[in-house]
Amino acid sequence: MKINKELLKVKGLKTHFFMDGKIAKAVDGVDFTLNKGETLAIVGESGSGKSITSLSIMRLIPSPPGKILDNSSIKLENRELLTLSEKDMRKVRGNEIGMIFQEPMTSLNPVFTIGNQIAETLIKHKKMKKKQANQRAVELLKVVGFARAEEIVHEYPHQLSGGMRQRAMIAIAMSCDPKLLIADEPTTALDVTIQSQILDLMIEMKEKFDSSILLITHDLGVVAEVADRVLVMYGGQIVEEAQVRDLFTKPMHPYTRGLLDSIPNLDTDVKRLKSIRGTVPPAHRFPEGCRFAPRCDHVMDQCTAANPELLQREESHKVRCYLYES
Amino acid sequence: MQKYIIRRILQFIPMLFLITVVVFGLAKAAPGDVLTGEMLDPNIPPEVYEIRREALGLNDPIYVQYWTWLASVSKADFGMSMQYSGRTVIELIQARIMNTLYLSLFALAITLAISIPIGIYSATKKYSLFDYGATTFAFLGLATPNFFAGLLAIYVFAFWLGWFPAQGTTTAIGLSGFELFLDKLRHLVLPGFTLGLASTAAYMRYMRTEILEVKGSDFIRTARAKGLSNQSVLYKHTLRNSLIPIITLLGLEFGTLLSGAIITERVFNYPGLGTLFINSITNRDYPVIMAINLILAITILIGNLLADIFYAVVDPRIRYD
Numbered sequence: 001m002k003i004n005k006e007l008l009k010v011k012g013l014k015t016h017f018f019m020d021g022k023i024a025k026a027v028d029g030v031d032f033t034l035n036k037g038e039t040l041a042i043v044g045e046s047g048s049g050k051s052i053t054s055l056s057i058m059r060l061i062p063s064p065p066g067k068i069l070d071n072s073s074i075k076l077e078n079r080e081l082l083t084l085s086e087k088d089m090r091k092v093r094g095n096e097i098g099m100i101f102q103e104p105m106t107s108l109n110p111v112f113t114i115g116n117q118i119a120e121t122l123i124k125h126k127k128m129k130k131k132q133a134n135q136r137a138v139e140l141l142k143v144v145g146f147a148r149a150e151e152i153v154h155e156y157p158h159q160l161s162g163g164m165r166q167r168a169m170i171a172i173a174m175s176c177d178p179k180l181l182i183a184d185e186p187t188t189a190l191d192v193t194i195q196s197q198i199l200d201l202m203i204e205m206k207e208k209f210d211s212s213i214l215l216i217t218h219d220l221g222v223v224a225e226v227a228d229r230v231l232v233m234y235g236g237q238i239v240e241e242a243q244v245r246d247l248f249t250k251p252m253h254p255y256t257r258g259l260l261d262s263i264p265n266l267d268t269d270v271k272r273l274k275s276i277r278g279t280v281p282p283a284h285r286f287p288e289g290c291r292f293a294p295r296c297d298h299v300m301d302q303c304t305a306a307n308p309e310l311l312q313r314e315e316s317h318k319v320r321c322y323l324y325e326s
Numbered sequence: 327m328q329k330y331i332i333r334r335i336l337q338f339i340p341m342l343f344l345i346t347v348v349v350f351g352l353a354k355a356a357p358g359d360v361l362t363g364e365m366l367d368p369n370i371p372p373e374v375y376e377i378r379r380e381a382l383g384l385n386d387p388i389y390v391q392y393w394t395w396l397a398s399v400s401k402a403d404f405g406m407s408m409q410y411s412g413r414t415v416i417e418l419i420q421a422r423i424m425n426t427l428y429l430s431l432f433a434l435a436i437t438l439a440i441s442i443p444i445g446i447y448s449a450t451k452k453y454s455l456f457d458y459g460a461t462t463f464a465f466l467g468l469a470t471p472n473f474f475a476g477l478l479a480i481y482v483f484a485f486w487l488g489w490f491p492a493q494g495t496t497t498a499i500g501l502s503g504f505e506l507f508l509d510k511l512r513h514l515v516l517p518g519f520t521l522g523l524a525s526t527a528a529y530m531r532y533m534r535t536e537i538l539e540v541k542g543s544d545f546i547r548t549a550r551a552k553g554l555s556n557q558s559v560l561y562k563h564t565l566r567n568s569l570i571p572i573i574t575l576l577g578l579e580f581g582t583l584l585s586g587a588i589i590t591e592r593v594f595n596y597p598g599l600g601t602l603f604i605n606s607i608t609n610r611d612y613p614v615i616m617a618i619n620l621i622l623a624i625t626i627l628i629g630n631l632l633a634d635i636f637y638a639v640v641d642p643r644i645r646y647d
Contacts, residue, residue, distance in 0.1 A: 060550055094553035101551075106544040110643055111566050121552045156642040172552065 007212050008034040008057070008076055008180060014069040015049075015056045017283070024283035026052040026066075028236035031310070034180070039206065039213040041223045041244070043259070044233035047280045050216045053233070054182050057081070057214070058099060059089050076179070095125040098173030098211075102185035104165035108157035114141070114168050115153030118175055125176045140171040143208070144201060163194035167201065174205050181206065184216045199226050220263060224248060229316075232256050235291030236283060238310055241318040252319040254296045290322070298323055330646035331635065338627050345623045346616065350392050353607075353615050359384050360408040360610045382408060395616060405613040409606065415617045418602060423621075425495055426598035429591070430583040432514045433522035437579075441526045442572075445533020450560065452538065460530060467527025472586055476520040476593035483516055490515045493595040517594040521586050525579060532575065536568035543567070570641050577633020581626040 015027040027049040034040045042050045055061050056068055059081065074081045081092060093099075101107045108117060118140055119133035128136065134153065141149035144167045157165055166186060173181055183202060187195040203226055206213050215227060223230055223244060230247045232240040232255065240253040251257045258276040278295040281287060287294055289304040296303065302322050310320040360382070361375050379385050383394060398405055404415035448457045470478075484492035491497060495513050496506065540546065541564055549563040584599075591600035599618055606614035638644040 058551055060547065090553040090555060092553070093551055099548075099551040101544060101548060103544050107548045109545040109549065109563050109567070111570075111641060112563075120554070124552070124554060124558075158643045169548070172548075 005036040006033050006078075007036045007038075008074070008214070009078075010053075010057070011073040011075075013053065013056060013072045013074060015052050015061055015072075016067055016069060017065045018067065019065045022284040025236050025286065026283045027056060028286075030233075030236075030238055032231055032238065032241065034212055034214055036179075036212055037206075037210070039203070039215060039226055039228045040231065041215045041217060041227035041229070042231045042233055043217055043220060043223055045218060045280050047283065048233040049236040049283070050218075050233050051184055052236075054099070054184050054214065054216050057182065058093055058097060060093075091125070094121050094173075094178075095176045096178055097180045097182060098176070098178035099182040099184065100166065100169045100173045100186050102188050104162050104169055104189060107169055108165055110157055113154055113156055114160070118153075118168070118172050121172055121175045136175070137171075140175055141168070144168070144171045144174075144205070162190055163198065166190060166194075166198050170198075170201060170205060174209055174211070177209050178211055180212050180214060182214045182216070185218070186215070187222060188217070188219070195222070196225070202226070220248075220259060232259070235281065235286050237291065237307075237320065238318075239292065239320045241310070241316075243316055246314070246317050252313060252317065252324060253292075253321050254298050254323070255292050258295075290320075327635075327638065327646055331631070334631050334634070338624075341627065342620070342623055346396070346620065347392065349619045350395070350612075350616060351388070353610070353612055354388050354391070356610065358610055360612075362610070391612075395613070399616075399620075404617045407606075407611055407614050409609040409611040409614070415613045418614060419599065419617060419621070422598050422602050425596065426584070426587055426591070426600060428510070429514060429517055429521060429587055429596065429598060430580075432518040433525070433583055433586075434579065436518055436522040437525045437529055440522075441529035442533055445530045446537055446560075446565070448530070448534045449537035449541070457534075460534075464527040464530050467523045470523065472520060472524070472589045473593050475523050476517070476590055479516045479520050480594070492516065495597060513596075517590050517596050520593070521583065521590045524586070525582060529572065529575075532572055533568065536571055537564055540564045540567045566640070570637070573636045573640055574633050577629045577631075577636060578626075580629030581622070584622055584625060 010033070011031050013027055013030040014025070017024040017026055030049070030053055032040070042053060044050045052061065052066075056072075057074055059068070061068060068082060072082060076092065076096060081089065084092070108114070112120075115134055115137045118137035119128075119130065122128045122133040122136055123130065126133075137153050138149045141152050146152050146164070146167065152160070152164075152168075157168075160168065181202065186202065187198050190198060199222060202213060202215075205211070213226075215222070217223060227244045230240075230242055230244050231238050232247070232253065234255050240247070240251070240256050242252075247256065248260065251260055255276070258274075261274045262276065264270075264273055276295055281291065281294070287304070289302075290296070290299075290307055293299045293303040300322060308320050308322050308325075310318050311324075312318050313324045359379070361379060361384075383391055386394070395405070404419075407413050407415055407418055410418065444460050448460045451457055480492045483489050491513050496509050497513075501509050537560075546559060546563055549559045554563070587598060588600035588603055590596070591598045592604055595601070599621070602614065603618045605611070606618065634646075638646060
C-alpha cells in the first residue's frame, strides 16, 4: 500500500454563489488531504457543502452564479487544478479524476447506447479508435460485473435497472484508469441490497485500478462500511476529521455526536428517535461565531463570538469546537 | 413498428369520413350556392337557374348530395368544378398544388434554417443582447398576423425597396432552365418569409427553451465530468435531446403551413391551392372545397403519423409495439 502519499490536497477552498445581491458561502474554507489508495468520506446534511466541494474539485461549478475564490487551492499530485486552462482541466476530468453521481436514472444520456457513452471517454482521452474503444467498453462492462456485456453495450440506459446503470456509470468513471474516483452520493437512490453491491464494487475497482476514492454521502452506515477516514461538514466547513474507527467510537464535535445519536439502534427500544434540533441555516445567513452554535446543546459565550478553528486534538483527529480548548 | 403504422393508417379511414361529413355539413350550412352570384343578371329568367340547380343536384336533400359525392370520390372521381364550368376538380388542383408545395417547403426550409441556429445561439448566450434581440423578434413574429406581415413585406421590399416581386410565381414568359428557377425563387421569397415568420419565431423559442432545459440535466453534468469539450457537450449530448420535441412538432407543422398558405397566397395573389380554396368557398364550389379539404386532412394526418414515427426514431425510449 502506498498510503500517506498525498494525492489530493485541498487548501482554503471557498466556493461562493452570488445571487440577487446575496452571497451564499456554500463552501467556506475547506482544507483536507486525500492520500493515495485511501477512501475518504465527506459526510454532512443537505446544504452542508459536501457536493459543492466535490464539484469544485472537478471545476464543474455553474459560473455564474458560483465562483471558487482566488486564494483557494486544489492540488492533484502537486499540480494546481484551479489555475489550469479549461482545455487542460478537460484532460483531468474523466481521465485523471472519474466521477459518479447520485441519480443513476438520469445521469446517463437517454439517447445514446451504454457502449457509446463508455467509448466516448476512451476516444477522447486515450485517443482510441472507435472499434478499439468499443472492445474496451465490453471489457469494462465485464469488469463491473455485467455477464452479458456484449449485449449491454448496444442497449440504452432505460433498458437497465438503477443498480445496473450505476455499474455502467462506474465503468465510465473507471474507463481511463483515473487516480481519483469522486462518488457523490452513489448509493442514495438505490435499494439497500443494491447499495452494498455498488459499494463493494467501488472498493474492488479502487484496488484493481490502484485508485483512491472521495466519497460524498449523508449516510453514516455507508461511511462505516467503506471509508478509511471521514470529514464531517457543517455550514460549508469541516467540523471534524478523524479515522473512521475514531469517529464512531469517540466522536468529539457535538454535531457529530448528534448525528451518531440519531441513528436508530436495534438493541434498545425507544419511543422517539433522537434528532438535532433546528435546521441547517441557509448558506447566505450563517450565524456569527460557530455555525453550529444555534443548534448546539453545549453552547458557550465564546461560541457565538467567534468561529473556532479546526485544530488537531488527538492523533489524526481534528475538531472545530471550543469544548476541547485546554 | 410496421404493425403500428398499418394500424394508424387504417384509423385514417373513419377519421377522414367524419371530417368530410362535418366539412360538407358546414359548407352546406352557409347560405346560397354556386348560382347565387349570377342571379343578378335580369336577362336570364330564374327558371333557367332552377333547371341548372336541378341538374347539379343542388335541390336534393343534403344527405343525398353527400352520398353522391362520397360514391364518386370512392371511385377516385372528384367531379366537375361548379364555378369554372367544364373543368374537373382534379385539373384545377393539379394546376396549383405544386405551387403550394413549393411555397410550403420554402417556408419550412426558412423556418428551420433560421430558428434552430438562432435558438441554439440564444440559449448558449442567455440574457445577452443577442438573446434579447431574438426574443423581441420572436414575440413580434408571433404577434403579427400573416396578412399584416405580408402587406408590410410587400410595402417595404416590393414597393419601397423594389427587391422582390410582390405577386405571382413568375414574371416573364420565355424564361427556361436555371433562369426560370431563379425567377421562381425570387417570387417565393416574400410569401415564403411571410408564411414562415410565425413558425420561425415559435421554433426559435422552443429551441432555446429545450436547450436550456436539457443543459440542466444530470447527464449533461456527467458529460462534462467526462472531460468532453463544450462543442461535444452541446452538439452531441444537448442537441440530440433538445431536438426530440422539435421533431415531433415538425410533423404537426404541415397543418400550420397549409392553413397559413391559404391566407398568404391570397395576400400575394399566388396561384396555389389556398387561392383556389378561398375562391371556391366564396363561390360555394362544393366539389373543389371538399377535394382541397380532403387533401388538407390527409396531409395533416400523415404529418401526425410521421411525427410519431420520427419520435420513435430519435428517442430510443419510445417503442410502439
